[in-house]
Amino acid sequence: xxxxxFHLDWLNDRFLxxxxxxxxxxxxxxxxxxxxxxxxxxxQKGVKNSPSMEITDLSWDKMAWKMMKVGFIITxxxxxxTGVGIWFSVALVSPASIGSLIRVFYxxxxxxxxxxxxxxxxxxxxxxxxxxxNRSLTSKLRHIRFGWFLSIFSWITxxxxxxxxxxxxxxxxxNTHHSLLNGxxxxxxxxxxxxxxxxxxxxxxxxxxxxITLFTQHDTTLRKNAIRSASVWILCWAPLSLAGAIYYxxxxxxxxxxxxxxxxxxxxxxxxxDLLRYVMGGSILLVVLLSVTGLIKSSLVKFPLAxxxxxxxxxxxxxxxxxxxxxxxxxxxxxxxxxxxxxxxDYPLYKRDGILKYATYTSTPTxxxxxKIAAGRNVFMLSCSxxxxxxxxxxxxxxxxxxxxxxxxxxxxxxxxxxxNMHNARTYMPPFPxxxxxxxxxxxxxxxxxxxxxxxxxxQTEGVTVNSMNDVAAARLLxxxxxxxxxxxxxxxxxxxxx
Amino acid sequence: MLNIVLATTPVPxxxxxxxxxxxxxxxxxxxISFLAHIVFVNLMLGGSLLTLWAEIKGLKDKDYDRFAYxxxxxxxxxxxLAVVLGVAPLLSINTxxxxxxxxxxxxxxxxxxxVIPLVTIAFLLTYLHKYSWEKLAGNKALHIAIIAxxxxxxxxxxxxxxxxxxLMLFPEKWGTVRGFLSALVLPNVFPRYLHFICASLxxxxxxxxxxxGRKNYPFESYxxxxxxxxxxxxxxx
Numbered sequence: 001x002x003x004x005x006f007h008l009d010w011l012n013d014r015f016l017x018x019x020x021x022x023x024x025x026x027x028x029x030x031x032x033x034x035x036x037x038x039x040x041x042x043x044q045k046g047v048k049n050s051p052s053m054e055i056t057d058l059s060w061d062k063m064a065w066k067m068m069k070v071g072f073i074i075t076x077x078x079x080x081x082t083g084v085g086i087w088f089s090v091a092l093v094s095p096a097s098i099g100s101l102i103r104v105f106y107x108x109x110x111x112x113x114x115x116x117x118x119x120x121x122x123x124x125x126x127x128x129x130x131x132x133x134n135r136s137l138t139s140k141l142r143h144i145r146f147g148w149f150l151s152i153f154s155w156i157t158x159x160x161x162x163x164x165x166x167x168x169x170x171x172x173x174x175n176t177h178h179s180l181l182n183g184x185x186x187x188x189x190x191x192x193x194x195x196x197x198x199x200x201x202x203x204x205x206x207x208x209x210x211x212i213t214l215f216t217q218h219d220t221t222l223r224k225n226a227i228r229s230a231s232v233w234i235l236c237w238a239p240l241s242l243a244g245a246i247y248y249x250x251x252x253x254x255x256x257x258x259x260x261x262x263x264x265x266x267x268x269x270x271x272x273x274d275l276l277r278y279v280m281g282g283s284i285l286l287v288v289l290l291s292v293t294g295l296i297k298s299s300l301v302k303f304p305l306a307x308x309x310x311x312x313x314x315x316x317x318x319x320x321x322x323x324x325x326x327x328x329x330x331x332x333x334x335x336x337x338x339x340x341x342x343x344x345x346d347y348p349l350y351k352r353d354g355i356l357k358y359a360t361y362t363s364t365p366t367x368x369x370x371x372k373i374a375a376g377r378n379v380f381m382l383s384c385s386x387x388x389x390x391x392x393x394x395x396x397x398x399x400x401x402x403x404x405x406x407x408x409x410x411x412x413x414x415x416x417x418x419x420x421n422m423h424n425a426r427t428y429m430p431p432f433p434x435x436x437x438x439x440x441x442x443x444x445x446x447x448x449x450x451x452x453x454x455x456x457x458x459x460q461t462e463g464v465t466v467n468s469m470n471d472v473a474a475a476r477l478l479x480x481x482x483x484x485x486x487x488x489x490x491x492x493x494x495x496x497x498x499x
Numbered sequence: 500m501l502n503i504v505l506a507t508t509p510v511p512x513x514x515x516x517x518x519x520x521x522x523x524x525x526x527x528x529x530x531i532s533f534l535a536h537i538v539f540v541n542l543m544l545g546g547s548l549l550t551l552w553a554e555i556k557g558l559k560d561k562d563y564d565r566f567a568y569x570x571x572x573x574x575x576x577x578x579x580l581a582v583v584l585g586v587a588p589l590l591s592i593n594t595x596x597x598x599x600x601x602x603x604x605x606x607x608x609x610x611x612x613x614v615i616p617l618v619t620i621a622f623l624l625t626y627l628h629k630y631s632w633e634k635l636a637g638n639k640a641l642h643i644a645i646i647a648x649x650x651x652x653x654x655x656x657x658x659x660x661x662x663x664x665x666l667m668l669f670p671e672k673w674g675t676v677r678g679f680l681s682a683l684v685l686p687n688v689f690p691r692y693l694h695f696i697c698a699s700l701x702x703x704x705x706x707x708x709x710x711x712g713r714k715n716y717p718f719e720s721y722x723x724x725x726x727x728x729x730x731x732x733x734x735x736x
Contacts, residue, residue: 001513002511002512002513002598003511003538003598003601003602003605004602004605004606004673006604006605016612020615073623073626076579076582076622077573077622077623077626078619078623080579080582080622081582081615081618082619083586084582084585084586084589084615085612085615087586087589087590087593087605088611088612088614088615089612089615091593091600091601091602091604092604092605092608092611092612093604095597095601095604096514097642098593099597099601100514100516101518102590102593102594102597103514103516103517103518103594103597104516104519105521106519106590106594107519109590110587110590113583113587113590116583116586117583119585120579120582120583121580124579128576129522207656267645271605283710321666335610338613357582358552360509360510360511360512361509362672382718403598419595459605459606460606460607460608460609460611460678460679461609461678462608462672462677462679463674463675463676463681464509464606464673465674466507466508466509466673466674467509470509470510470511471507471508471509471510471577471674472508472509474510475510477640487597
């Protein structure tokens with residue numbers, strides 16, 4: 001309501017965030033939290049199995065170093081930048097919600113940042129001092145200890161972020177007491193952490209296995225032993241990951257679980273719901289099969305197969321995050337702000353006076369017969385555009401055509417009858433915020449979009465029009481009016497007391 | 500005239516929640532953390548420019564090639580610190596100036612979000628440049644092109660940040676701005692940009708002065724005829 005609205009009509013705004021966030025989660029879980037302890041463990045194994053007179057098994061150590069180099073480069077480029085990218089994209093797409101969250105979670109994010117700085121410094125020291133550390137056994141052992149420190153810090157970063165995620169998903173808490181502590185004590189914090197920790201280890205293991213097939217020669221003992229080690233690693237964590245997944249699903253508040261099937265996808269919900277279970281079970285089964293093969297007959301584990309498994313577990317992580325993120329709908333902050341960024345407590349006002357009147361930016365403060373389409377466009381931008389596009393992913397025309405028939409001309413009356421009740425039929429939808437005139441303008445606009453194929457442009461290209469009822473001139477008039485009224489009241493009081 | 504300005508100046512409502520800290524404290528955190536961030540950004544940009552210059556000069560004089568390599572090794576470390584140290588001021592500006600910052604973000608949105616892929620690419624290029632030094636020793640043109648591409652990106656990124664930060668300060672322009680380019684031509688952007696570029700070169704000079712002047716820096720084993728004094732002096736001029 002108070003921000004110019006950025007809008008990507010082809011991609012869908014939510015998708016922009018999802019894309020960046022999912023890449024970040026994959027790198028954080030797969031290449032930091034789960035991968036660094038694996039590499040440290042491998043480095044330690046190299047020292048344990050070193051030939052006499054050597055500090056470590058040099059070819060083994062070289063392999064672990066190469067693996068770490070890949071992890072180092074990816075985490076400090078794509079990993080770091082997608083982390084910042086989450087901030088950038090969320091602030092663009094969802095300014096009101098992130099602005100609210102940051103005023104409550106500033107300290108959590110600040111602490112998280114300090115841990116993150118430590119993590120980056122440690123990762124640089126760990127990787128850049130690797131070759132020097134091979135000079136003496138003392139320095140090598142110190143280097144390995146460093147690796148374990150780094151592993152712990154990566155895990156702490158994740159543990160704090162999970163608290164923030166957990167809080168945002170637990171509806172109701174925001175309105176009663178919003179403090180950081182709440183994030184750690186809410187009922188899905190521990191389950192989420194218990195699920196994410198072993199899952200990250202599994203993903204890190206599969207990624208490591210993939211790198212091993214890349215950096216070792218076929219039919220060597222080095223490759224055989226390395227694949228076996230990674231397989232043992234995965235097999236240790238996979239059952240814990242499965243147990244964590246089941247536990248996590250079980251303690252999700254019932255409202256959320258009920259909402260889950262609608263939240264998973266946008267086309268055929270029950271199909272998506274089944275798909276999630278297949279993907280979860282399937283990917284865990286797949287990595288177990290992979291590592292059992294690695295243990296029994298490591299020569300069968302080749303790069304294409306390892307890469308395939310790696311992509312599958314990345315995909316699994318992506319789908320899990322998608323479910324987690326969509327599960328909290330229709331809210332973006334449970335019980336406080338809907339996913340269209342409008343606060344629940346403001347709804348009565350919007351329903352009575354219309355949403356346009358209170359918007360900071362709109363070219364049409366009120367709906368008239370002449371501006372109906374333009375007003376409808378503004379209503380759409382303010383109350384639908386965070387999740388729907390006009391011509392792209394999850395387009396509003398497509399959503400209605402799916403109900404009324406693909407390609408059929410949309411009927412304004414049916415849509416106007418449906419929209420005020422849609423949140424009852426589809427519980428993941430926020431209620432329509434505007435008044436009757438705005439509803440009719442909106443459906444006229446949707447029909448117009450269907451007929452013309454018009455594309456909705458965001459503030460980044462079209463700019464914004466300041467609402468003439470909410471600019472500085474209007475505010476000044478309002479102030480003067482209030483002043484006059486005050487003066488009049490004082491005058492009335494004066495005469496009353498004089499009499 | 501005044502009426503036109505007033506009519507295009509919005510009066511947005513702030514987010515109805517208290518600041519997490521007293522305002523003066525948040526401002527202090529913002530300023531201090533931003534200083535820490537920008538020093539490493541200076542070193543990242545200045546270091547890449549210096550590497551590019553020295554590597555070109557190094558085509559004729561091997562010592563400069565060595566100097567380019569020594570500087571290149573600092574870029575990747577400085578860039579990592581630049582990014583992580585940027586998060587604290589980002590958090591603080593989000594909190595303190597939510598309405599201003601988010602409005603400017605949205606109005607320059609496409610370019611703003613392009614910062615992410617552009618910087619990622621530039622970072623990958625700096626690693627590629629650093630780790631291919633020996634492999635591409637026979638193909639200097641390509642190797643120099645890699646760092647040149649990274650330098651171009653690094654030179655463009657500050658412009659995006661400055662356009663955004665500058666637009667924040669002019670709410671009366673929010674109603675008239677149409678995208679990045681129209682915000683680019685607002686007053687102040689280019690003077691601030693030039694100041695930043697010059698500052699980057701200056702700060703990098705100071706850094707190299709310290710870096711190569713350290714007592715335990717094995718200077719003599721790296722260079723044949725360049726002395727600590729020539730490198731230090733070159734950085735001063």
